[in-house]
Amino acid sequence: MDPIDGESFFGWSMYDPVITWDDTGTFVGAIAEDWTISEDGLTWTFDIREGVNFHNGDPLTSADVMFSVEHMQSPESWNPWSPYLSYNFDTMYCSDDYTFVYQTIEPEIPLAICFAATRVLPQAYIEANGWDYFEEHPIGSGPWIFESFVSGDYIEMTANTEHWRTIPDFETLIQYVVPEESTQVAMLERGEVDIITGISLDRALDLGDEGWRLQSAGVPTGIMLSIPGTWMPEAGPTYDIRVRQALTYAIDYEELCATFFHGYAEPGGRWFMWQGSWGWDDDWEPETYDLAMAQSLLADAGYPDDFDDPIIDIWVQTGTAYTADLMLILQGYWSAAGIQTRINIVDPFEWAGMFFVPHYDEPDFPSQGAIFPWVYPDAWANNVYHSFNMYCGGVHTCGNDPQAVVLYEKAVHEPDPELCEQYWSEFMTYVNDVMLVNFGVALVFDQMVVNDDVIGDFGWGLWMTMADAYADIEAR
Numbered sequence: 001m002d003p004i005d006g007e008s009f010f011g012w013s014m015y016d017p018v019i020t021w022d023d024t025g026t027f028v029g030a031i032a033e034d035w036t037i038s039e040d041g042l043t044w045t046f047d048i049r050e051g052v053n054f055h056n057g058d059p060l061t062s063a064d065v066m067f068s069v070e071h072m073q074s075p076e077s078w079n080p081w082s083p084y085l086s087y088n089f090d091t092m093y094c095s096d097d098y099t100f101v102y103q104t105i106e107p108e109i110p111l112a113i114c115f116a117a118t119r120v121l122p123q124a125y126i127e128a129n130g131w132d133y134f135e136e137h138p139i140g141s142g143p144w145i146f147e148s149f150v151s152g153d154y155i156e157m158t159a160n161t162e163h164w165r166t167i168p169d170f171e172t173l174i175q176y177v178v179p180e181e182s183t184q185v186a187m188l189e190r191g192e193v194d195i196i197t198g199i200s201l202d203r204a205l206d207l208g209d210e211g212w213r214l215q216s217a218g219v220p221t222g223i224m225l226s227i228p229g230t231w232m233p234e235a236g237p238t239y240d241i242r243v244r245q246a247l248t249y250a251i252d253y254e255e256l257c258a259t260f261f262h263g264y265a266e267p268g269g270r271w272f273m274w275q276g277s278w279g280w281d282d283d284w285e286p287e288t289y290d291l292a293m294a295q296s297l298l299a300d301a302g303y304p305d306d307f308d309d310p311i312i313d314i315w316v317q318t319g320t321a322y323t324a325d326l327m328l329i330l331q332g333y334w335s336a337a338g339i340q341t342r343i344n345i346v347d348p349f350e351w352a353g354m355f356f357v358p359h360y361d362e363p364d365f366p367s368q369g370a371i372f373p374w375v376y377p378d379a380w381a382n383n384v385y386h387s388f389n390m391y392c393g394g395v396h397t398c399g400n401d402p403q404a405v406v407l408y409e410k411a412v413h414e415p416d417p418e419l420c421e422q423y424w425s426e427f428m429t430y431v432n433d434v435m436l437v438n439f440g441v442a443l444v445f446d447q448m449v450v451n452d453d454v455i456g457d458f459g460w461g462l463w464m465t466m467a468d469a470y471a472d473i474e475a476r
Contacts, residue, residue, distance in 0.1 A: 015119035015140035041107025041415030143471035235369025269440030317351035
């Protein structure tokens with residue numbers, strides 16, 4: 001239940017964030033009802049909301065916010081946002097019970113993402129009882145109160161009837177851990193659950209035909225393809241950008257969205273971005289289908305004859321819904337253009353060891369020059385810092401371009417908000433047009449299946465996670 005243990009999704013229902021964002025991607029107040037950034041961009045001053053209590057009745061103050069930020073950026077944290085807080089940190093302090101001040105070494109407007117990812121924990125409660133006790137008896141200030149938890153089975157919470165923002169319509173929330181699609185459906189049909197998520201689109205549509213209500217799962221899921229190590233000659237065919245360009249032109253995006261995704265998708269998207277995201281340029285267009293262009297580019301590159309091994313590997317992890325089927329379809333498009341590929345299906349641990357562990361000094365590592373599909377619910381807040389990992393020498397081994405690093409640093413450390421966003425658009429244009437180590441295939445509008453007799457309209461937070469959204473679901 002500790003937010004530094006990865007991203008504790010269960011905990012997001014119990015803990016409030018320092019700040020958050022709305023459905024337009026604009027940052028808005030949460031525990032900090034307002035904040036300012038100094039003109040030089042180095043000092044963040046947060047006005048902490050008064051009158052908020054933790055679930056045990058203790059008042060929440062700036063000391064709890066500072067305690068939580070310190071914990072979030074501690075070396076022990078496995079939360080993916082933690083390093084971005086710590087590397088630019090100078091000092092922090094509380095000027096009074098409801099004012100928290102955070103100072104950085106350099107300006108960094110995107111740090112708002114990290115503050116939105118920081119959940120506020122009760123300092124006095126944890127210091128009095130210890131972290132082990134807190135793990136078993138967590139409390140926060142959020143709209144749901146912890147009741148019980150069985151690892152790998154379920155977590156049960158009850159409504160916080162004194163929450164500062166919203167009071168849930170439902171008295172009890174039970175989240176089950178049920179990875180098997182057939183079991184989820186059976187539980188829905190027996191009336192044991194009222195919402196099922198993460199099932200295939202085909203199965204969701206079948207249930208819709210049977211009379212169950214379909215509900216959009218919020219922001220679209222981005223289908224993205226990444227290619228590590230393209231600057232290494234050992235990468236094989238994708239060392240040549242013309243081959244990478246041919247990969248993009250060979251896909252019939254409109255047909256794919258209309259058939260495989262039954263119209264619940266649209267071409268486009270960039271690395272954790274879609275139209276309307278912060279930094280999005282309306283002049284950007286989705287990748288286009290042009291088979292003749294793909295074949296022309298391949299001919300110019302001397303593919304396949306000029307390559308010792310013309311086969312491009314595709315690495316797919318098990319347990320990722322429709323990814324393997326999708327890659328079979330893309331393989332067919334590429335084959336029609338004359339591109340030879342080979343699909344390798346491995347377990348998630350092996351896949352993560354290839355894509356989430358740097359291999360810059362291993363030119364013969366099997367990930368170099370291969371295609372890695374990345375299917376993840378999109379959110380603009382993921383784009384900025386995940387782009388460092390993708391394009392600027394991060395864990396994915398995809399970026400080795402000094403100019404990309406220059407443009408990234410220019411954008412991230414620009415203190416003027418409008419210029420910051422402009423520079424970010426310029427960075428994203430460069431990495432897409434010049435580097436082309438990642439490209440978007442489609443934005444998929446996943447569907448949950450809900451019991452319409454029990455579940456009403458969804459409200460706040462659906463654009464973040466279900467853990468954030470549960471509190472604002474209306475009861476019938």
